[in-house]
Amino acid sequence: MMGLNLLADLTLRGRICLLIFLAILISLPFWSSSYIISVTTITLYLAILGQSWNLMLGFAGLLSLGHALFVGVSAYMAAYLFSVLGLPPVIGIFPAVALAVLIGMLIGYLGFRFSIGGVYFALLTIAFAELVRIMVDHMGLIGGTEGLFLQVTEADRQGFDLINLRGHPWMFYYLAMLLAFLTLAGCRTLLKSKLGYYWQAIRDDQDAAQALGINVFRYKMYAVMYSSGIAGVAGVFYAFYQNSLFPESVFGIERSIEISLGPIVGGVGSLFGPVLGAFILTPLGEGLTEFTDYLQSSGLIDPKLKLNGLKLLIWGLVVALIVLFKPAGIWPWLNEKLGFSRKEGE
Amino acid sequence: MDFWTLANALATGLLTGLVYGLSALGLSVIFGVIRIVNFAHGEIMVMGMFFALIMFRWLGLDPLLSIPLAAAILFVFGYFLQSTVISRVAHLPDHMQFLLLAALAVMIVNACLLIFGPDPQAINISYSFDSFDIGENLIIDKSRAYAAIAAVAISGLLLGFFKYSRTGKAIRACADNYLGAQVVGLKVSHLYALTFGIGAAVLGAAGCVLLLLIEVHPYLAPGYTLLAFVIVIIGGLGSMTGALVGGILIGMSEALAAIIFQPSMKSAFSFGLLILVLLLRPQGLMGKSVK
Structure with a gap:
């Protein structure tokens, strides 16, 4: 039903394009390579995180630059419960997401109680993410700098075990797609609910919102809780998809920046922006890798030259x-040109 | 742990902290006037370090002697960066400015990676392994002492410039009252570009000084960006003396953390301190409360 609401926002042209897009996504494994599937899985995963990040900044006006923290604590929690206690992720996801939400609440509580706003709030989120990264570095129990690994056998890779999240890449692909769709529909429902309108009022003018009797503290807390909760779900997915977790590659500031890039490029505050952003940036990065490889293998550039930085430079x-x-993002611009949706966000 | 271990650590921390303070000054000047959080801070400083490295390799020049040229080159870089690129995003919300500077940071890191490769590179100067022995037990590296002296001298020069020179006063006027500065006929866009240039020049100088203390590699940059954030927030964003005080505090807390816990825990200490300051005194130790 939530999905139908999503369609109601779109014009006929938008619906047709969405259906074509969905058809391509769903049929993708049947006609493309395993490489494309893995890239698209990561793209969908980043689309979920983009949605989560956008919920805080785009809906409620809270800039988080430490979002990898929520993903990371949840990923580590679920992976630890599975690898040490044998708890399947279907159950492990509850304590994992709860931990992410709790940490979100802690940061939110401190930030909002002491009225730390704007840039300072963003720096508070970075500080917490870095602090936890260094702490995990020193926690031998969960692997420290050596990393935490999940056992995976060749038989696992052929299976379809949703309870233990052990299975074929196709399983992860469709799971990521389902989660991305649920997040999109869920965010749409939130945005159009009373809660969503409170958030937008706070985002646009906090003092005015307060004057109208909105409990600013409470609703900002809700924004952080929903956002960190979605990030936590994505974190569990990440842990079982990657099967290895390292503090630097999970909590690093690059991860947080990566999460924020999709929605900013796609369009902050819009529902389809984070999805579009993910589908622009991830393939762009992969395409550039292919491109630099091609340049060297075809002899246009001396193969002995090290081109490590070229991809990220471009x-x-x-x-x-x-x-x-x-600056408003690609989605609002594209939408205006092609008329995909009825005026969004109004 | 005896008294002299502690004293040596604190002395080292103090001297390193002065260099940190100089670097943080570059961030503070830019934020204080233009209200832009320079996410490419560490990256610009690493450019300065690589410049000093090249000068050392080619001409055998002591990094301290490379300071004027490094500062001049980065001044021009900063001036044009502000006047052609950053001024265009001044009206955009915080997160867009952050993204632009983060993208710039990524570009600088990877350009350095392409040119210099990923391996750490150090310089070896005549006094690299010398030290001043004060009394019997207090030992201070010569290079660290020179680095600290240079940092103090440059910081002093900068504070003097902002306090006494006409241009310095004009820049402070822009920071205090943007509209007022325009009304009395100051060319604000030029002064902003000048400020960014000065901030970048300070980073160039700080990079040269830092090369005396550590090896340089492209991935050094993000860590120093974060470190500078911690320092200026503890000292007070936009306060120049605050940046210096914050630098000394962080330098000493790192040194203490390294001997009490482990060296790898030192930045956890700094971030802990940052969270405390944000909660108890968000404007920083020396910052003015802005409401």
Whole structure:
């Protein structure tokens, strides 16, 4: 039913494009390579996280630059429960997400009680993420810098065990798609609920919202809780998809920036922006890798030259150009040109 | 742990902290005037370090002697960066400015990676392994002492510039009252570009100084960006003396954390301190409360 609401936002042209897009996604494993499937799985995973991040900034005006923290604590929790106590992720997801939400509440409580706003709040989220990263570095119980690994056998990779999240790449692909769709529909429902309107009022003018009798503290807390909860679910997925967790690659500031990039590029505050952003940036990064490989293998560039940085150099340039020339994001611009949706966010 | 271990650690922390303070000054100046949080802070400083490295490799120049040229080059870089790129996002919300500077940071790191490769590179100067022995037990590395002296001298020069020179006063006027500065006929866009240039020049100088203390590699940059954030928030964003005080505090707390716990725990200490300051005194130790 939530899905039907989503369709109601779209014009006929938008619905047709969405259906074509869905048809491509669903049929993808049947006609593409395992490489494309893995790239698309990561893209969908980042679309979920983009949605979670967008919920805080785009809906409620709270800039988080430490979002990897919520993903990471949940991933570590679920992986630890599974690998040490043998608790399947279907159950483990509850304590894992609860931990992410609790940490979100702690940061929110401290930030909002002491009225730390804007840039300072963003820096508070970075500080917590870095603090936890260094703590996990030193926690031998969950692997420390050596990392935490999940056992996976060749038989597992062929299976379809949703309870233990052990299975074929196709299983993870469709699971990521389902989660991305549920997140999108859930965020749409939230945005159009009373809660969503409170958030937007707080985002646009906190003092005015307070003057109208909105309990600003409480609703900002709700925003952080929903957002960290979604990030926590994504974290469980990540742990069982990757089967290995390292503090640096899970909690690092690069991860938090990566999470925020999709929605910013796609369009902050819109529902389809984070999805579009993920589908632009991840394939762009992968495409650039292929491109630099091609340049070297075809002999256009001396293969002995090390091109480690070239991909990210171009990638940074593209992001900078988007900020400079499409500061509202790609989705609002595309939408205006092609008329996909009825006026969104109104 | 005896008294002299502690004293040596604190002395080392103090000297390193002065260099941190100089670097953080670059961030503080830019935020204090233009209200932009420079997410490419560490990256610009690493550019300065690589410049000093090249000068050392080619001409055998002591990094301290590379300071004027490094500062001049990065000043020009900063000036044009502000006047052509960053000024265009001044009206955008915080997160867009952050993204632009983060993208710039990614570009700088990877350009350095392409040119210099990922391996740490150090310089070896005549006094690298010398030390001043004060009394019997207090030992201070010569290079660290010189680095600290240079940092104090440059910081002093900068504070003097902002306090006494006409241009410095004009820049402070822009920071205090943007509209007022325009009304009295100051060319704000030029002064902003000048400020970013000065901030970048300070980073160039700080990079040269830092090369005396540590090896340089491209991935050094993000860590120093975070470190500078911690320092200026503890000291007070936008307060120049605050940046210096914050630098010394963090330098000493790192040194203490390294001997009491483990060296790898030192930044956890700094981030803990940051969270405390944000909660108890969000404007920082020396910052003015802005409401």
